[in-house]
Amino acid sequence: MRPLENIKVIDFSTLLPGPLAGLMLTEAGAQVIKIERPGSGDEMRSYEPKIGEDSVNFALLNAGKESIAIDLKAGDAFVRLRPLIEQADIVIEQFRPGVMDRLGFGYADLKRINGRLIYCAITGWGQSGPKALVAAHDLNYMAEAGILGLSAGSDGAPVLPPVLVADIAGGAYPAVMNILLALRHRDQTGEGSYLDIAMGENLLPFAYWGMGNGFSADMWPGGGDALVTGGSPRYQIYATGDGRYLAAAPIEEKFWNNFCSIIGLPQEMRNPDADPEAAIAAVAAIIRRKSAAEWRAEFDGHDVCCSIVAHLKEAVADSHFAARKVFDRNLNIAGKTLPALPLPVAAVFRSKSTNLPPRLGADTAKLLAE
Known part of the structure; x- marks a missing residue:
């Protein structure tokens, strides 16, 4: 029943x-x-x-x-x-x-x-x-x-x-x-x-973090300047060399270190105090050097919180969804x-x-x- x-x-x-x-x-x-x-x-x-x-x-x-x-x-x-x-x-x-x-x-x-x-x-x-x-x-x-x-x-x-x-x-x-x-x-x-x-x-609960920052410290986000809206190299969409895109979300330090090591990001760009725009540009330049398939192979088996952006047709055919029926x-x-x-x-x-x-x-x- x-x-x-x-x-x-x-x-x-x-x-x-x-x-x-x-x-x-x-x-x-x-x-x-x-x-x-x-x-x-x-x-x-x-x-x-x-x-x-x-x-x-x-x-x-x-x-x-x-x-x-x-x-x-x-x-x-x-x-x-x-x-x-x-x-x-x-x-x-x-x-x-x-x-x-x-x-x-x-x-x-x-x-x-x-x-x-x-x-x-x-x-x-x-x-x-x-x-x-x-x-x-x-x-x-x-x-x-x-x-x-x-x-x-x-x-x-x-x-x-x-x-x-x-x-x-x-x-x-x-x-x-x-x-x-x-x-x-x-x-x-x-x-x-x-x-x-x-x-x-x-819809307001979806912006819980923005309201929290704004109400508590008058730090109101807007225009892609926050951690999860485009203001950080640790949460970005980067173009690959073959016209596809990498969704990179290595927010936590352990994921970020793994990500940086695999792509070979210069040490000065890995520091949390580094200029975000410069770091984003540096990562973007590296990701453009290889195709989506190459980056998928590079990241496979590593904890980096990175994904190739799937077309909907690809997503519905994903083996994980098939296994979950x-x-x-x-x-x-x-x-x-x-x-x-x-x-x-x-x-x-x-x-x-x-x-x-x-x-x-x-x-x-x-x-x-x-």
Whole structure:
């Protein structure tokens, strides 16, 4: 039995944060029911490329769920969904503040008919405050939370992040954490909870060290001048001679000494008091002398905390991931097979098989009849 067996989730969310949170709950055994717009459904269905009728993005994020197609603005929407809400354990939504209230599905409305309900609202800036209604995307949250300003490219400008940190680490993951805490709280008190998940502020713990330095000593980092943002030769990305890159992170002294010995860095550049820019330039010049494969061979078997930057195609084929069976479960859709999304849910709690993503509205009649 998986830990969330017999837990029912009504999910009003679309795109990434809410659906990913729902997927993790599904993996742990919960029944997750998507509430979708008739005709088009979750916008993610329309993305490219497609696998079967819907996008591969939708398939990865919604495997194993059920779908109800219903117009929430219709006069009978609440009446039709009420029996499900009365039985539900969790509601997830990510509309702007006030939208669910206007539709009649706000927390106060639902709490009156289900006092044990855990209501998780995911937004960019939270349910209150001057930015609560401001439209934004992942890049905006990272910019205004001070995360983008910590690093800089060669031209001094912030670097465009390659992943959606706010949506996933600021939205989906905190949603799941707090839902599980709320379930534990309900076990103890019998009461539900309202969870205000704000993606922007949930990014702040990623800059814990910068805030610590700033608040305690007024040493506010910015523009790539700190240890882990480009200000040290011990935490850098260096170009190799064949156009690839070495991610070097020999921060601790023992790793740094090993690294310096292997690459032959002059002694005067190894000193912690050496000019960081000069040391970075010296290391960069050495790393450019050999190819990525040559440096991989040089570092192999030594504790240096160095890696060749992998392309995503290379990374998913890594023998370590294969040994860990990270991509062993597959989705089989319309004659095509692709690995299911590997999630941070311990294997002992996960389903051994992966179900298909739902067709739009496929479960409407069944679930509403029940």
